[in-house]
Each structure stands twice: as structure tokens, then as C-alpha cells.
Amino acid sequence: xxGWLTRIATNTCLNMLRSARRRPEVVNADLSxxxxxxxxxxxxxxxxxxxxxxxxxxxVDLAEKLLETLSxxxxxxxxxxxxxxxxxxxxxxxTGWSESKVKVRAFRAxxxxxxxxxxxxx
Amino acid sequence: MNHITDIxxxxxxxxxxxSDLRAIRTHxxxxxxxxxxxxxxxxxxxxxxxxxxxxxxxxANANPFFQTRVLAAWREQQAxxxxxxxxxxxxxxxxxxxxxxxxxxxxVLMFVAPVTNPTDQQTAALVPxxxxxxxxxxDRDDNQMTNDQIISAIYDxxxxxx
Numbered sequence: 081x082x083g084w085l086t087r088i089a090t091n092t093c094l095n096m097l098r099s100a101r102r103r104p105e106v107v108n109a110d111l112s113x114x115x116x117x118x119x120x121x122x123x124x125x126x127x128x129x130x131x132x133x134x135x136x137x138x139x140v141d142l143a144e145k146l147l148e149t150l151s152x153x154x155x156x157x158x159x160x161x162x163x164x165x166x167x168x169x170x171x172x173x174x175t176g177w178s179e180s181k182v183k184v185r186a187f188r189a190x191x192x193x194x195x196x197x198x199x200x201x202x
Numbered sequence: 203m204n205h206i207t208d209i210x211x212x213x214x215x216x217x218x219x220x221s222d223l224r225a226i227r228t229h230x231x232x233x234x235x236x237x238x239x240x241x242x243x244x245x246x247x248x249x250x251x252x253x254x255x256x257x258x259x260x261x262a263n264a265n266p267f268f269q270t271r272v273l274a275a276w277r278e279q280q281a282x283x284x285x286x287x288x289x290x291x292x293x294x295x296x297x298x299x300x301x302x303x304x305x306x307x308x309x310v311l312m313f314v315a316p317v318t319n320p321t322d323q324q325t326a327a328l329v330p331x332x333x334x335x336x337x338x339x340x341d342r343d344d345n346q347m348t349n350d351q352i353i354s355a356i357y358d359x360x361x362x363x364x
Binding site for chain 2: 119122139140142143144146147162163164186187190191193195198
């Protein structure tokens with residue numbers, strides 16, 4: 081029952097995201113001053129310090145912009161596997177996709193997110 | 203030279219093993235492109251982690267009020283239901299009461315009140331003609347035959363038959 085409801089909820093959310101069809105590419109011109117400053121400072125001190133409260137807010141906004149550039153399926157795979165730490169098998173169970181499809185989605189999403197951030201970092 | 207982008211794209215950043223990280227560090231020391239890619243992948247991981255963390259905080263903050271809000275909405279709905287019944291009664295109460303009174307009166311008249319048949323005298327008073335006036339007072343029409351004429355006509359026919 082729980083799995084069935086989870087799958088229905090997941091598919092409903094995916095359909096809503098698909099219907100939105102908003103996947104613009106993030107470019108530097110779209111970034112606010114805070115976000116530009118965040119990229120400059122955080123990338124230089126990566127892994128050394130934790131983010132302060134203001135940086136966390138900017139990070140969340142930036143993450144939203146980044147995820148909006150991904151397709152709904154890629155976004156779901158990336159969020160669940162890389163963000164929430166779900167296994168490929170768990171994502172396959174929730175979405176009804178095959179495990180290989182989940183892997184492909186996650187690979188594509190990681191690559192796209194990484195390349196988008198590479199461009200932003202210059 | 204093998205670039206490390208495949209390692210970055212195939213595995214979640216937090217899932218990279220020690221051997222992966224060692225290979226990456228070795229390679230990025232001499233490859234600027236891959237160093238840039240590694241920094242971007244790490245940043246993506248940080249951004250995603252912050253977003254998930256905030257979403258989890260929002261969910262945790264929403265939970266304590268969820269039940270209260272549901273109960274409040276339920277009470278409001280219940281109160282609204284009673285109020286609408288009262289309003290319906292105010293609008294149609296008089297009509298419903300009068301219909302009930304009429305039905306009760308008709309029931310009393312039909313089943314409880316004694317049934318009275320009109321007497322012969324009352325009937326005679328109501329009817330504008332009597333049996334005598336019908337039999338004896340009928341208008342004589344010249345075209346109609348009298349009793350004597352009928353009798354004589356009958357017996358004459360019998361006589362002729364003989």
C-alpha cells in the first residue's frame with residue numbers, strides 16, 4: 081500500500097514537472113550579486129568551512145536554478161540518489177523504472193549539473 | 203591520459219571511495235580541466251545537500267501544525283454544516299409547518315370526524331323534482347300515444363291475427 085501510494089505521488093509530481101517544461105540554461109547573467117559572490121568565495125574555500133546562514137540561503141536558491149535546468153526525470157534521480165542517499169534499487173522501486181534507466185538518468189543529471197556549474201565558475 | 207569526469211558522473215560525490223579520490227587528486231594535479239570539473243562536482247554536491255537539508259527542515263516544521271490545522275478545518279466544516287441547516291429551516295420553516303398542519307387537518311377530517319348521510323327530507327329538499335311529478339306531471343305531447351291507444355292497438359293487431 082505504501083509503495084503504491086509513493087509511486088502514485090511520484091508519478092503525479094513528475095507529470096506536473098513535465099508539464100511545466102521550463103528548462104532554461106543557467107548563465108552568469110541570471111545570477112544575483114549574492115549568488116555570484118557565493119560562487120567566487122565558496123569555490124575557493126570548498127571543503128574547508130561550513131556555510132553560514134546567508135550562504136545557505138544563496139546555496140538553496142542556486143540549487144533550485146540548477147535543478148530547473150534538468151528534465152523532471154533527471155532531477156528526480158539526482159535529488160534522490162545524490163541528495164537523499166537513496167540506492168538505485170530504491171529509486172527504481174519508487175518510480176517503476178528499470179535500474180539501468182535510473183543509472184542513466186542519474187549519470188546524465190550529474191554531468192549536466194557539473195557542466196553548468198563549470199560554466200558559472202568560469 | 204584518462205580523465206576523471208567519468209568517475210564524477212558515474213558516482214554520487216559523497217559515494218566516492220578513497221581509491222577514487224586518490225585517483226582524482228593524482229589526475230587533477232596535472233589536468234586543469236579535470237580540476238575544474240572536480241570543483242564543479244563538489245559544489246553541485248554542496249548545493250544539493252543544502253537544498254535537501256532545507257526541504258527536510260521545512261517538512262519537520264510543518265508537521266507539528268498539520269494535525270491542528272486539519273482539526274480546525276474539520277471543526278469549521280462541522281460548524282458550517284449546522285449553520286446551513288438552521289438557515290434552511292428559517293427559509294422554509296413556515297411553509298413546512300403549514301403543510302404539516304394541513305395534512306393533519308385532512309387526516310382528522312377523514313378518519314376521526316363522523317360520516318353523516320343526508321336524510322330523505324334533505325334529499326327531497328335538494329332535488330327540485332319528485333317521483334310523482336316525473337310520472338304524472340310529464341307533458342302530454344300530441345305525437346305521443348295514450349295508454350288506451352296503445353292497448354287498443356295491441357288488441358286490434360291480435361284480432362286481425364286471428
